[in-house]
Each structure stands twice: as structure tokens, then as C-alpha cells.
Amino acid sequence: MGAVPDGMSAPRAKPLFERIAIIGLGLIGSSIARAVRRTNAAAIIAASDAQPRVLARVRELGLADEISETAEEAARGADLVILCVPVGANADVARRIGPSLTRGAIVSDVGSVKAAVELAVAPHLPAGVHLVPAHPVAGTEQSGPDAGFVSLFLHRWCIITPPEGADPAAVERVREFWRALGSNVETMTAAHHDLVLAITSHLPHLIAYNIVGTAADLEEALRAEVIKFSAGGFRDFTRIAASDPTMWRDVFLYNKDAVLEMLGRFNEDLSALQRMIRRGDSDGLFELFTRTRAIRMGIVAVGQETAAPDFGRAREDAPQGA
Amino acid sequence: MGAVPDGMSAPRAKPLFERIAIIGLGLIGSSIARAVRRTNAAAIIAASDAQPRVLARVRELGLADEISETAEEAARGADLVILCVPVGANADVARRIGPSLTRGAIVSDVGSVKAAVELAVAPHLPAGVHLVPAHPVAGTEQSGPDAGFVSLFLHRWCIITPPEGADPAAVERVREFWRALGSNVETMTAAHHDLVLAITSHLPHLIAYNIVGTAADLEEALRAEVIKFSAGGFRDFTRIAASDPTMWRDVFLYNKDAVLEMLGRFNEDLSALQRMIRRGDSDGLFELFTRTRAIRMGIVAVGQETAAPDFGRAREDAPQGA
Numbered sequence: 001m002g003a004v005p006d007g008m009s010a011p012r013a014k015p016l017f018e019r020i021a022i023i024g025l026g027l028i029g030s031s032i033a034r035a036v037r038r039t040n041a042a043a044i045i046a047a048s049d050a051q052p053r054v055l056a057r058v059r060e061l062g063l064a065d066e067i068s069e070t071a072e073e074a075a076r077g078a079d080l081v082i083l084c085v086p087v088g089a090n091a092d093v094a095r096r097i098g099p100s101l102t103r104g105a106i107v108s109d110v111g112s113v114k115a116a117v118e119l120a121v122a123p124h125l126p127a128g129v130h131l132v133p134a135h136p137v138a139g140t141e142q143s144g145p146d147a148g149f150v151s152l153f154l155h156r157w158c159i160i161t162p163p164e165g166a167d168p169a170a171v172e173r174v175r176e177f178w179r180a181l182g183s184n185v186e187t188m189t190a191a192h193h194d195l196v197l198a199i200t201s202h203l204p205h206l207i208a209y210n211i212v213g214t215a216a217d218l219e220e221a222l223r224a225e226v227i228k229f230s231a232g233g234f235r236d237f238t239r240i241a242a243s244d245p246t247m248w249r250d251v252f253l254y255n256k257d258a259v260l261e262m263l264g265r266f267n268e269d270l271s272a273l274q275r276m277i278r279r280g281d282s283d284g285l286f287e288l289f290t291r292t293r294a295i296r297m298g299i300v301a302v303g304q305e306t307a308a309p310d311f312g313r314a315r316e317d318a319p320q321g322a
Numbered sequence: 323m324g325a326v327p328d329g330m331s332a333p334r335a336k337p338l339f340e341r342i343a344i345i346g347l348g349l350i351g352s353s354i355a356r357a358v359r360r361t362n363a364a365a366i367i368a369a370s371d372a373q374p375r376v377l378a379r380v381r382e383l384g385l386a387d388e389i390s391e392t393a394e395e396a397a398r399g400a401d402l403v404i405l406c407v408p409v410g411a412n413a414d415v416a417r418r419i420g421p422s423l424t425r426g427a428i429v430s431d432v433g434s435v436k437a438a439v440e441l442a443v444a445p446h447l448p449a450g451v452h453l454v455p456a457h458p459v460a461g462t463e464q465s466g467p468d469a470g471f472v473s474l475f476l477h478r479w480c481i482i483t484p485p486e487g488a489d490p491a492a493v494e495r496v497r498e499f500w501r502a503l504g505s506n507v508e509t510m511t512a513a514h515h516d517l518v519l520a521i522t523s524h525l526p527h528l529i530a531y532n533i534v535g536t537a538a539d540l541e542e543a544l545r546a547e548v549i550k551f552s553a554g555g556f557r558d559f560t561r562i563a564a565s566d567p568t569m570w571r572d573v574f575l576y577n578k579d580a581v582l583e584m585l586g587r588f589n590e591d592l593s594a595l596q597r598m599i600r601r602g603d604s605d606g607l608f609e610l611f612t613r614t615r616a617i618r619m620g621i622v623a624v625g626q627e628t629a630a631p632d633f634g635r636a637r638e639d640a641p642q643g644a
Contacts, residue, residue, distance in 0.1 A: 157550065199540065200551045201554025215521055216614060228626070289571060304553050
């Protein structure tokens with residue numbers, strides 16, 4: 001077992017949970033498994049995944065103590081079940097595991113949309129089982145059990161969205177769990193989460209997918225040049241446009257209203273910007289481009305971004321930022 | 323003098339140019355100065371900048387052999403003059419240096435727009451002086467003489483756009499210069515350059531400036547949360563939206579037609595995507611999000627992007643890509 005990265009819990013003598021069931025071992029689920037093992041946040045890790053090749057890989061990587069072909073089997077007897085599947089799959093998984101759940105168990109998830117998750121999962125849980133949805137705001141553009149790593153959640157925010165009337169002790173246990181994995185924990189309503197994430201995450205993905213799609217539709221010769229000369233800015237967008245298609249399809253289907261609201265604002269602003277360019281409004285452009293610079297400084301200041309130029313991918317002889 | 327990074331020319335016994343004049347010592351100009359010094363691509367480096375504090379910093383950093391307060395003085399007797407100023411400033415600089423230029427001298431630039439540069443500069447050059455515009459497709463979001471570094475151009479493309487009837491020997495000397503600095507060199511017409519860069523660089527910057535602007539205009543409380551939870555995707559956009567405002571204002575003013583053309587395509591695609599979300603077109607979203615993934619793989623394959631997840635800014639224990 002490797003060292004625990006600074007900022008994560010030292011391996012616990014007494015685990016927070018006896019048995020954690022992780023349903024879905026993609027980037028997020030497999031990173032949770034790795035971090036739970038490293039910190040001993042749970043005594044037993046049970047895992048299931050709908051795809052046999054994922055389960056085989058989980059076995060090879062030694063990510064779980066028990067590997068089950070069905071979610072219901074993994075969830076049986078667990079005191080914490082975390083659904084790590086695309087948002088659209090939550091209802092079906094909840095329906096299947098409901099009968100296996102023990103009184104006092106906590107069901108959580110990692111979805112990027114929260115109001116829809118509550119609606120999908122809550123009806124399937126028996127009395128005495130606590131639903132405490134969570135969203136670790138962390139990830140990379142890669143997918144699958146090989147893409148995960150221990151420190152994915154370290155210094156990243158995890159947002160907990162307890163339903164009205166949620167059991168405070170259950171909520172606190174989920175908060176403690178994410179703190180053990182190195183996250184900063186924040187609590188808010190599902191509706192507020194969905195609005196904030198629509199602008200910080202969903203709209204950026206939408207725009208990135210769109211511009212990369214526009215490039216993909218160019219005539220063949222021009223498209224080859226776009227790839228060749230992508231260092232001019234375009235390549236930045238291709239990273240998030242390489243994210244998991246199923247996960248992101250579901251985000252847009254299940255957070256439709258907030259996404260369309262933010263897209264509306266974006267479109268209004270883009271029309272104004274287009275007009276400035278067409279009319280040659282030099283002062284207007286300069287003013288906007290100056291204002292946007294300040295936002296990045298704020299993000300670097302709160303530790304959510306590297307100060308190194310070019311995300312640090314610039315050469316080693318580049319200045320490393322303030 | 324430090325070692326020459328792999329892929330750049332070893333320090334030349336015989337410099338390519340006797341005297342290079344660099345007009346404007348920002349990120350690009352100062353990186354050229356550093357790389358010329360390291361490779362001995364020119365015997366004497368003369369520098370001028372319109373801002374006294376930049377010149378003072380150039381002196382402190384030892385970036386040039388001769389430091390002049392005026393462009394005309396720096397350019398006098400140079401066999402290569404490189405204009406490294408915002409595109410909109412080129413005409414004025416060319417008008418001022420014209421009378422100082424010697425027959426046989428080459429004037430080049432580094433602007434992100436090329437047709438406009440030719441129109442602005444050519445009329446001011448005396449007979450026997452060669453105009454060979456160039457665009458190194460490289461940079462970071464930082465500005466000024468402290469932001470530059472030796473290997474900025476290494477393995478990046480430099481696009482040369484010779485005007486009709488340009489002297490082939492002069493063009494070849496500029497190509498050789500950029501190869502010495504480690505660049506891959508490509509030649510095309512100014513019009514074609516402006517179209518390709520509109521999609522690979524100008525539109526991405528426009529979109530990034532716009533989305534960061536949309537966020538900047540949110541109500542105060544929401545804006546603070548955007549900064550806090552920016553790791554969900556938004557922070558990627560803030561990098562290029564932190565680029566130099568003067569430079570980018572000029573790009574949009576001087577490549578208006580190609581930018582508006584590409585923006586038109588982007589807007590059509592965005593309307594179609596918006597419609598898919600509103601109508602819940604699950605298959606359409608999945609198909610688009612799958613197609614965009616392939617473009618990034620192409621960029622990584624041609625060596626213009628790191629394969630490491632999250633641009634390599636992810637933790638050291640993350641998998642480092644294929």
C-alpha cells in the first residue's frame with residue numbers, strides 16, 4: 001500500500017463504514033475504491049458493474065474485496081452504497097438494490113445533476129434507508145477503471161445535497177467520508193447545485209462539444225489543418241469534449257432547464273460580442289477581454305487552478321507563475 | 323548560457339543574421355530574444371519597446387545587446403527586423419522604421435492575422451527590403467518580458483505567408499530562422515492562414531472570452547461559487563480568456579470576416595445542439611459527443627497535445643496517458 005497523499009486521512013484504525021458497495025467502477029467509482037483502500041475509510045469494498053470487462057479489470061487491479069455481477073448482491077448488507085453510474089441509470093439501479101438494503105444504510109451517488117437523482121432514487125428506497133446525494137467536482141477526460149487514481153478528490157470540492165428532512169447523522173457521515181478522501185465539503189440544495197454546475201461545468205462542456213463538433217464538420221483538408229495547428233487555442237477545448245459521452249448525454253437530459261437558462265445568457269452575450277466585432281467596437285472588446293482576465297486570477301487565488309502558464313504543460317524552462 | 327533544448331539548433335558558429343531587431347518585447351518578442359541568444363541565430367540582438375518599463379526589464383534580464391527607445395533606431399542596419407507588437411500597431415511601426423531600413427533587409431512579424439499585416443506594412447517598406455510575414459503558433463496566457471522562455475517555439479508550428487512575388491531566398495532565410503528556434507515550418511497564403519486560424523485559434527478565444535464574460539456578469543453570490551467550483555470544466559476556459567487584451571482586440575478587428583464566418587457556423591451548430599437538449603434527443607447527443615472524442619485523439623497523435631489526463635495538471639499518481 002502506497003503512502004497517503006498529504007491532505008487525505010491517514011489510514012484509519014477504525015473504518016468509517018463496515019462495508020461500502022460501489023456500483024459502477026469507471027473513473028470516479030474506481031478512484032473511490034482506490035482512495036477508500038488507501039485511507040481504510042471502509043473495512044470491506046464490494047463492487048459491481050454492468051459491464052463484465054470492467055469487472056474483470058477491477059479484479060485484475062485488485063480494487064475490491066468482493067466483486068459481484070449484480071448491484072443487488074454488492075449492496076446487500078452494505079452500510080454505504082455509492083452509485084457511480086451515469087445519471088440516467090440511477091433509477092434502475094435504485095429499483096434493483098432497494099430490496100437488499102438494510103435499515104440504517106446510506107445510499108449516495110456521485111452524479112453531476114442532483115435534483116433528478118433525488119427524484120429517481122428516493123422512491124425505491126425502503127424506510128430507514130438514508131439518501132444523501134453527493135457530487136465530487138473532480139475528474140479528467142478519461143474513463144474506465146484504469147483511469148482512476150487515489151488522489152482524484154484531493155483538494156477538490158464535494159457538494160452534498162441532502163433532501164429535505166434528511167437525517168443529520170447520515171449527512172454528517174457522508175461529509176466525513178469525503179473529507180477522509182481529501183475533499184473540501186460543501187452543502188447546498190439540489191436545485192442550487194444544478195444552477196451553479198450548469199454554469200461551472202455543464203455549459204462549458206456543451207460549448208466545448210459544440211466547437212469541436214463545428215471543426216469536425218469542416219471539409220476534410222481544413223479539418224487536418226485544425227488538428228495540426230490546434231495549439232493556437234482549439235486543443236484546450238478538445239480535452240473536455242473528449243469526456244465520457246454517456247455521462248454527458250445524461251447530464252444534458254437531466255439538467256435541461258438550468259442548462260438552457262445558462263445557454264440563453266451565453267447566447268445573448270455572444271450576440272453582443274458578435275455585434276462588437278462587426279462594428280469594430282475596439283473599446284468594447286478591450287473592456288471585455290480585460291474583465292475576463294480577473295476571473296482566472298480569482299480561481300488561481302482559491303487554489304482551484306495551477307498558476308503555471310499553459311496549465312503547466314509548457315516546457316520546464318517556462319516561468320512557473322506567481 | 324544554458325543548454326540548448328533537444329530539437330533546437332545547437333549554437334551556430336556562424337549566425338544566420340548579423341543584426342536582428344526585435345520590436346516589442348512581450349511574451350513572443352522576449353522568447354525570440356532568448357532563443358536567438360541560446361542558438362546564436364543572430365550575432366547582435368537589438369531591441370525596442372514602446373513602454374519604458376518593458377525596456378528597463380529587458381535591460382535587467384540581459385535579453386538584448388542594444389536597447390533603443392525607438393523602433394527606427396533598433397532597426398537601423400538590421401538584416402532582420404521582427405515586429406512583435408499587436409497587429410493594429412504594425413502600420414505605425416513600419417512607417418517609422420521604413421527610412422532606417424537597408425537594402426536587402428528582411429522585415430517579418432509574429433502576428434496572428436496575416437492578410438491585414440501585409441496591407442499595413444508593405445506600403446512603408448523601401449524598394450529592396452523583403453517582407454516575409456510569419457506566425458509562430460505558440461504562446462501562453464501570460465504577457466510581458468518575464469513570461470517568455472527559450473523553448474516556447476519548440477515543436478510548435480510557424481506559418482510563413484510570403485506575399486505574391488516574394489524573394490525566394492528571403493523566404494528561405496526566415497524559414498531557416500524559425501527552424502533554428504525549434505519550430506516546424508509551414509508555408510501558405512495569408513488568406514488561407516486567416517481562415518485556418520479563425521477556427522483553430524480566434525473562435526476558441528472568442529468563445530472562451532464570452533463564457534467567462536457570462537460568468538463575470540452573474541450576480542455576486544453566484545459568481546463566487548463559479549470560482550469555487552470551477553474545476554468542473556469552467557477553469558479550462560479561463561486560461562485563454564486571460565490572454566493579452568490588446569493583442570486579442572486587434573485579432574478580432576483585423577480578421578473580422580473569417581472570424582464572423584466561423585462564428586456563423588458555430589452558432590448554427592449550437593442552435594441544433596440546443597434543440598437536441600430541449601427535445602431530449604438522446605441519440606443525437608450521444609452521437610455528437612462520441613464524434614468529438616476522436617478529434618482530440620488526432621491532436622495527441624500528431625504531437626500537438628499531451629496525452630496525460632487533465633493536461634498533466636492532475637496529481638502525480640494519475641495515469642500518464644497512452
